[in-house]
Amino acid sequence: MNVVPMFIRRALYEFRLRRCFPTSVIHSGATADSSSVLGDYSVLFRNVHLIDSSLGAYSYAQENSALYGVEVGPFCSIAAGVTIGLMNHPIYMVSTSPVFYDNTQPLPRFFSSQNRHSQKPPKTVIEADVWIGEGAKIMAGVRVGVGSVIGAGAVVTRDIPPYTVAAGVPCRPIKDRFPESMRLRMLDTRWWELDDKILATLAPYFADPASFLSAINAAKLTVPVGRRD
Incomplete structure (x- = not known):
């Protein structure tokens, strides 16, 4: 060969x-x-x-x-x-x-x-x-x-x-990563579908889930339905 x-x-x-x-x-x-x-x-x-x-x-x-x-x-x-x-x-x-x-x-x-x-x-x-x-x-x-x-x-x-x-x-299953209320709130954000520019503004809050949830709620973001671009 x-x-x-x-x-x-x-x-x-x-x-x-x-x-x-x-x-x-x-x-x-x-x-x-x-x-x-x-x-x-x-x-x-x-x-x-x-x-x-x-x-x-x-x-x-x-x-x-x-x-x-x-x-x-x-x-x-x-x-x-x-x-x-x-x-x-x-x-x-x-x-x-x-x-x-x-x-x-x-x-x-x-x-x-x-x-x-x-x-x-x-x-x-x-x-x-x-x-x-x-x-x-x-x-x-x-x-x-x-x-x-x-x-x-x-x-x-x-x-x-x-x-x-x-x-x-x-x-x-061994354990949950977060308490149930936080899990539900995290799922509701659907942050993984957000535009890269929005994710860049939220990146400083990713180290603390509670702060992240506060930040994303304060921004009053509307997540588009479907896949990320």
Whole structure:
């Protein structure tokens, strides 16, 4: 195999990817297929792979992470070695090997003429401002709520409520980040949808949640519906 053409193809691929998402930082070895989207000022570190996924504005995924069919909101922090969107194998059949139930699987030989396990799960959703620790695994179809923290090495098989710290195998809630009244007020602000100029004026208050809530309420801001520009 000629190494030079491979290197050239790789360089051209990375050039096209960076051209598609000019405000994003895309490190060597990172990939995003044609159905994936990178939000403004997002970052893919080395050997990160996105398949049919979106990464929100100001979000990043560190080295050797992989996202399959995932919607990641803005301001998310994904550590190294994280895998999101893992599919299950059917355990009600004689074998869990896909060669017996899926004619679309990647193995060179198989024994099924159809896909008997073709039910596609809903998108895996990582809402805004989520922090996912190193080596965590998140199953397909799970929703992780706004502002949640997933501990390193966790295996997430169920939805995680907003502003929850969760960890373990299987992953379970450990504590709430804020009292319930503050959580509700934080969610109501939808600050992650605000324009960058407004966020810049509020940035000095982010260190203190109570001060932040006072500041955003005093400003009487109206948050636009839908995605950030």
